[in-house]
Amino acid sequence: MEFFDVNAGFGTPQLAPIKPAETPAVLLEEMDFEGVSEALVYHTAMRDDHPLWGNELVVEATAGHPRLHPTWAILPPQTEELGTVEEFLAGMKRHGVKALRAFPTPHRYLLNGTTFGPLFEEMRARRIPLIVPGDWPMVEGLLRDFPDLTVIANQLSNHGQDRYFRPLIERYPRFYVDTTRYECDGGIAAFCRKYGPERMLFGSGFPDIPFFGGVLTLMHADIPDGAKEAIAGGNLRRLLEEVAL
Numbered sequence: 001m002e003f004f005d006v007n008a009g010f011g012t013p014q015l016a017p018i019k020p021a022e023t024p025a026v027l028l029e030e031m032d033f034e035g036v037s038e039a040l041v042y043h044t045a046m047r048d049d050h051p052l053w054g055n056e057l058v059v060e061a062t063a064g065h066p067r068l069h070p071t072w073a074i075l076p077p078q079t080e081e082l083g084t085v086e087e088f089l090a091g092m093k094r095h096g097v098k099a100l101r102a103f104p105t106p107h108r109y110l111l112n113g114t115t116f117g118p119l120f121e122e123m124r125a126r127r128i129p130l131i132v133p134g135d136w137p138m139v140e141g142l143l144r145d146f147p148d149l150t151v152i153a154n155q156l157s158n159h160g161q162d163r164y165f166r167p168l169i170e171r172y173p174r175f176y177v178d179t180t181r182y183e184c185d186g187g188i189a190a191f192c193r194k195y196g197p198e199r200m201l202f203g204s205g206f207p208d209i210p211f212f213g214g215v216l217t218l219m220h221a222d223i224p225d226g227a228k229e230a231i232a233g234g235n236l237r238r239l240l241e242e243v244a245l
Contacts, residue, residue: 009044011044
C-alpha cells in the first residue's frame with residue numbers, strides 16, 4: 001500500500017508542534033520512517049505569514065524532491081496580492097502546482113462566491129482541488145455556490161464529524177474528506193460501507209499531528225485491501241491526474 005498524504009507541511013510555524021519539520025529533509029525523514037511515499041505539501045509561511053512569499057518558498061523548497069508536491073494558498077483576487085486570476089493560474093502551470101489551499105480565518109476573508117467567483121469558476125472548469133478546513137457552515141456555503149468545485153475538507157476530529165460531512169458527501173459529487181484526525185473506531189469502515197472508498201483521502205496533518213495515528217487507523221480498518229489502497233493514495237492520484245492547467 002502506497003501512502004500519498006494530502007495534508008502535510010513543513011517550515012517554522014508561529015506555534016511549534018512537539019516535533020516540527022522545519023525543512024523538506026526532516027519531513028522526508030519522517031515519511032520514510034512511517035512508510036509514506038509522497039505528500040501534497042504546504043509551507044507554514046503560506047498560513048502563518050503571507051501566501052505571496054509562502055507560495056514562493058514551497059516551490060523553491062520542494063524543487064529536487066519529486067516525492068513532495070507543492071500547493072499554493074489563495075487570497076481574494078480583488079486585492080491582487082497574488083496577481084490577477086490569469087497570472088495566478090499561469091504561475092501554477094509554470095511551477096506544476098495542481099492543488100490550492102484556503103486559510104480563511106488567519107487570512108481574514110470570506111470563502112464564498114462573492115469573494116472568489118472568478119477564481120473558483122476557473123478551478124471548477126480545470127478541476128483544480130481546493131483544500132479547506134472543516135468549518136462546516138463555510139464548506140456547505142461554498143459547495144452551494146459551486147456544487148461542481150473539487151473541495152477536500154481536512155482537520156476533522158477523532159470524535160467524528162460524520163453528521164456534518166455525510167450530507168455534503170451525498171449532495172455534492174466533487175466533495176471529499178481527508179482522514180486527518182479521523183481516528184474513530186470503525187469510522188472508515190462505516191463510511192466505506194455506505195459511500196465506498198472513493199470520497200476519502202489519506203491525510204496526516206503532520207507536523208501538527210504525528211503520522212502514525214492516521215497510518216495505523218487506515219491499515220487496520222475493516223475494509224478490503226483495494227479500498228485501503230484507494231484511500232491511501234489512489235484517490236488523490238486520480239484527482240491530480242484530472243487537473244487541466
